[in-house]
Amino acid sequence: MKVINQTYTLNNGVKIPKIGFGTWQIKPGDETYNAVSLALKHGYRHIDTAEGYQNEKSVGEAIRNSGIPREEIFVTSKLESHIKDYEGALRAFDETLKALGFDYLDLFIIHAPWPWSEMGKDCKEGNVQAYKAMEEIYKSGRVKAIGVSNFSPNDIENILTHCEIVPAVNQIGYFIGLDQSETISYCEDKGIFVEAYSPLGIGYLLDNPIINEVAKKYKVSPAQICIRYLLQKGTAPLPKSIHESRLIQNTEVDFDIWADDMALLDTIKGDPRRWS
Numbered sequence: 577m578k579v580i581n582q583t584y585t586l587n588n589g590v591k592i593p594k595i596g597f598g599t600w601q602i603k604p605g606d607e608t609y610n611a612v613s614l615a616l617k618h619g620y621r622h623i624d625t626a627e628g629y630q631n632e633k634s635v636g637e638a639i640r641n642s643g644i645p646r647e648e649i650f651v652t653s654k655l656e657s658h659i660k661d662y663e664g665a666l667r668a669f670d671e672t673l674k675a676l677g678f679d680y681l682d683l684f685i686i687h688a689p690w691p692w693s694e695m696g697k698d699c700k701e702g703n704v705q706a707y708k709a710m711e712e713i714y715k716s717g718r719v720k721a722i723g724v725s726n727f728s729p730n731d732i733e734n735i736l737t738h739c740e741i742v743p744a745v746n747q748i749g750y751f752i753g754l755d756q757s758e759t760i761s762y763c764e765d766k767g768i769f770v771e772a773y774s775p776l777g778i779g780y781l782l783d784n785p786i787i788n789e790v791a792k793k794y795k796v797s798p799a800q801i802c803i804r805y806l807l808q809k810g811t812a813p814l815p816k817s818i819h820e821s822r823l824i825q826n827t828e829v830d831f832d833i834w835a836d837d838m839a840l841l842d843t844i845k846g847d848p849r850r851w852s
């Protein structure tokens with residue numbers, strides 16, 4: 577079976593397709609509608625959005641108009657990073673469902689342990705309150721799994737200490753060169769599945785000479801090497817593209833990178849993202 581049709585199993589038994597379609601930085605409206613429609617046409621069954629991306633409405637429309645049964649598509653959305661209270665989280669979830677036009681969601685995660693405008697701020701109590709609201713939603717059956725994003729082991733420990741349900745997922749920025757070993761081994765130990773956003777380093781990894789050399793050897797593209805590498809690390813990459821040929825290419829990752837080439841890719845160090 578092709579990787580695009582394969583799934584991992586989360587700690588509560590829910591299945592999640594191995595490759596997700598990322599929608600961060602895809603503009604709301606036609607751009608998102610067209611990209612998600614193309615992704616579904618070419619086999620993606622896992623779509624990742626967020627309240628903060630402002631494109632949930634277009635994601636929902638594309639899914640509802642695709643003709644594919646809702647239950648065949650795994651959809652993730654995220655609680656905005658500044659919402660750190662119980663009632664606010666309940667309200668935000670309702671708004672997400674309304675924007676998507678769904679009666680349930682597959683995965684709802686806290687977008688970040690702190691508001692983006694106050695990165696690093698201690699929001700331990702707020703994260704517990706938000707997560708407790710998500711536990712209530714989970715128990716109501718309106719979401720199939722709950723989790724976190726951008727959480728460090730300390731941030732997760734806070735949830736494990738004060739909440740009941742072990743997060744199913746921690747979605748983190750993860751790509752060749754970015755050392756996430758501490759968070760990944762912590763999550764593995766606790767049974768928390770790791771998803772990898774920005775698998776291509778938002779595109780900046782694609783001109784890396786080592787990745788290009790390995791890509792030539794396997795007669796694939798640098799993007800395919802980046803995605804395959806993350807699959808072989810046991811995570812779910814969430815590549816994003818608004819171009820049909822690229823989003824197709826990103827599903828064609830049915831090859832094995834040999835151990836010596838994985839080791840060579842592991843020698844790449846650093847974060848090429850430029851946030852300006």
Ligand code: A2P
Pocket residue numbers: 598773774775776777778779782797799800814815816817818819822823825826
């Ligand atoms: P575009 O959307 O114009 O195709 P990431 O998934 O790490 O966030 O990276 C997304 C960036 O990489 C976007 O700029 C996207 O551009 C580009 N991209 C996605 N897939 C490919 C590909 N197969 N080849 C080249 N660039 C790609």
